[in-house]
Amino acid sequence: MAMRLLAVDIGNTNITMGLLDPNRTVPCPMSRAPCPTLLGTWRIRTEVGRTADEHFGALRDFLAWHGCEVSEVQGVVLCSVVPPLTTVFAELAQKFFGTDAFIVTGALDLGIRNAYQPPEAVGADRLVNAVAARHLYGVPCIVVDFGTATTFDAIDADGTYLGGAIAPGITTAAEALFQRTAQLPRVALTQPPCAIGRTTTESIQSGLLFGYVGLVKELVARFRAELGEGVKVIATGGLASLIAPLAGVVDAINPDLTLLGLGILWAQRNKQGKA
DSSP: OOOEEEEEEEOSSEEEEEEEEEEEEEEOTTTOOEEEEEEEEEEEEOOTTOOHHHHHHHHHHHHHHTTOOGGGEEEEEEEESOHHHHHHHHHHHHHHHOSOOEEOOTTSOOSSOBOOSSGGGSOHHHHHHHHHHHHHHOSSEEEEEESSEEEEEEEOTTOOEEEEEEEEOHHHHHHHHHHHOSSOOOOOOOOOSSSSOSSHHHHHHHHHHHHHHHHHHHHHHHHHHHHOSSOEEEEEETTHHHHHHHHSOOSEEOTTHHHHHHHHHHHHHHHHHHO
């Protein structure tokens, strides 16, 4: 019977899940650490009130889509910024997969020095991204994650996670603009034909898209000045493919960075357990 690993990234807006094959590992280009092969991903809306049983119902459809039996999932690794759902998915792992979830937190030794103060205050997903970026792309590097918040994370040449910057996510800003104004509509987050909007919709799209491009360029420039030479910039998150190409400062776009980081951490922990 095939063995599968379930990786879960619980965010404020979406829960992203990945199905990995831990028996088919590929070496990370910059470290040779093992990384389980990612077989598929799925994303559902974050709903705090849903039970473990309800989440499993949705998860079962994802597994079936990839031809995976429930009994094949023998490992669960997760990071979360929504504490109530951390508990729910820990229960799900026990109840339906018969295993303890490996919950990644800032308090664990993740093989990367955490210089944030206090160390446990940094979101686990940001540390997971840092681990993945270090192994897949090398250091020094900057990770830009386009999620509910747009986060910028810096890893220096020694592989130390230094910290970063946090800004409202572009969808968060767009929704706030719609909610807080009487006459501005909700718009699709697509690139307008030019910066000078000829309609209200184009004007909002210009302010959001090109405004966030400016945000990315400015913060990346400041981070690079502080980190020194040879910095690589990796973008991830749901809107990375929309904004990153416009900024012209991103070296790689990897929408699966967090899930791959979870896979790397699970493989490292599993290897240490067998050592």
